[in-house]
Amino acid sequence: MFAFSELRIPVIAAPMAGGPSTPELVAAVAEAGGTGFLAAGYKSPETLREQIERLRGDVPVFGVNLFVPGEPSDRGEAVAAYLEELRGEAERYAAKLPQPDPSDRDRFEEKLDLLEREPVPIVSFTFGAPSPAAVERLHRVGTHVVASVTTVEEARRAEHNGADTLTVQGSEAGGHRATFHVDTPDDEVSTLELLVRVRADTELPLLAAGGISDGTDIANALRAGATAVQLGTAYLRCPEAGTNGAHKDALIDPRFTETAVTRAFSGRNARGLRNRFIDEHDATAPAAYPEVNQLTKPLRAAAAAQADQDGLALWAGTGYREAGDDPAARITARLWEEAGSPVPGDFARS
Ligand SMILES: Cc1cc2nc3c(=O)[nH]c(=O)nc-3n(C[C@H](O)[C@H](O)[C@H](O)COP(=O)(O)O)c2cc1C
Known part of the structure; x- marks a missing residue:
């Protein structure tokens, strides 16, 4: 099974539903030595399958991100x-x-069925922990399972349910907070602070997400125990991103x-x-x-x-002013160079 410590460059294009995430963006970051996620949220299983097929074969390691449906309110x-x-x-x-x-459950079960039938290397979940049954189904087909968390309690739940890696999402992050419950208030805990808290509580590999926009942010996250960093906003203005033009301009x-x-x-x-x-x-x-x-x-x-x-x-995340319009591979290589190619922190395990 894939492990994030194997990445040549520990930089990941975050899943961004609603257009920005494209197979081209994922492929470009993977080409540079990182990896990336397709965003399954709001997308039909048919479109998701087409996007997966565009990567399969050419890009050995990539992920798909799913929204976990909540209880009807x-x-x-x-x-x-x-x-x-x-x-x-x-x-x-x-x-x-x-x-x-x-x-409406965003056809979650159909997408999970697809990912079991036609496996991909990595599947990540947001808005809730994947159930133990879902994790088991994905493990059986060799898929690495990631869960996004915003608190130590959520991290414990995700680990208990069997996740292999946790995405630790701090308050700076652009787009939706990954909170398991819809009414959880924004606690304004920064990515670095949350990373330190979760690092102290688990030995699982951690991906840091939220407000990471330059080499120093990357180096700090890796030193604080992240195995890799996951960037969304930094890629929003790339030519490969499917971000709406008015959105790109606003940034x-x-x-x-x-x-x-x-x-x-x-x-x-x-x-x-x-x-x-x-x-x-x-x-x-x-x-x-x-x-x-x-x-x-x-x-x-x-x-x-x-x-x-x-x-x-x-x-957009708090680092939106740093989002450039260079090709994604160039941004990835430059950020990694700026970071000084640090080794992940002593605590990082894979
Ligand atoms: C436009 C946009 C769409 C997003 N969509 C998703 C999504 O579909 N699934 C998900 O887990 N996170 C989503 N996120 C959050 C990102 O995966 C990631 O956590 C965040 O972008 C990291 O913070 P940054 O934007 O400061 O780099 C989205 C973020 C943005 C900016």
Whole structure:
């Protein structure tokens, strides 16, 4: 089975659902000596399979990331109130708000079946620990299992369920927080601090994710015990990334001056560039996923069609100002050179 300590360069292109992660991005980072993840979230099993097939054969090591579905929420009233609040947005973008469906599981079981039938080297999970049964199914076909965690308690649960490696995601991270529960507040614990806490509690290999944007960040994470680092925002503006053009532009637009963690777009906490939509809806958005995500989907699609950055989820980590537009292989090699090619910390095991 694959081990992250085998990577020539311990740098990983993080899974980024909604467009940015592409087979081309994964292949480019793998070519440079790292590896990367395809993002299965929001994607049909058919499209996921096509993307996997584009990598299979050419790229020996790559991963697929899945969203673990939560229990259906009973936040019907809060969701209905938020739907009413969003009517003005629907008018603004000439979009139709859907009836939310709390039972939607993003076809998780079908994707897991696919990954068992047609195995890939690595599968990672976010929004919850994979069940022991899911881990066993993947182990049986030789797949390395990774779980994203945001607290020591989540790390313990993931290890208990059989994960081989943990992605330790700190508060600086762009996109969704990996919290197991939708209503967990953002505790603002940094990647390095969380890494130290989790390192002290487990011997599993750890991947550090969140706010890693230069060589010093990489060296610090490896010295603190990470086996590899996982970068999202740093690759968002690469030519290989499928990031929407308005989103790419916003990352270098001086109009956007900070990131914020918000539930306004999906009902789950996520970090993105602070824009009008966040300012107007952050305070009132309920902790209800996937319902809020479903409600805002047509609004975001219409905003994207109009290149209106104030209605888009401009997911970005705190290091967004460092995100360059060079090819991903060049960014990977440069970051590793900047880091001074350190050896992973004394505690890192694989
Ligand atoms: C646009 C975007 C989409 C993301 N989608 C996913 C996803 O599908 N699955 C996941 O586990 N994490 C997702 N994340 C989080 C990343 O995997 C990673 O934890 C994060 O980007 C690391 O922080 P950084 O952006 O500061 O490098 C996403 C992040 C971004 C910026």
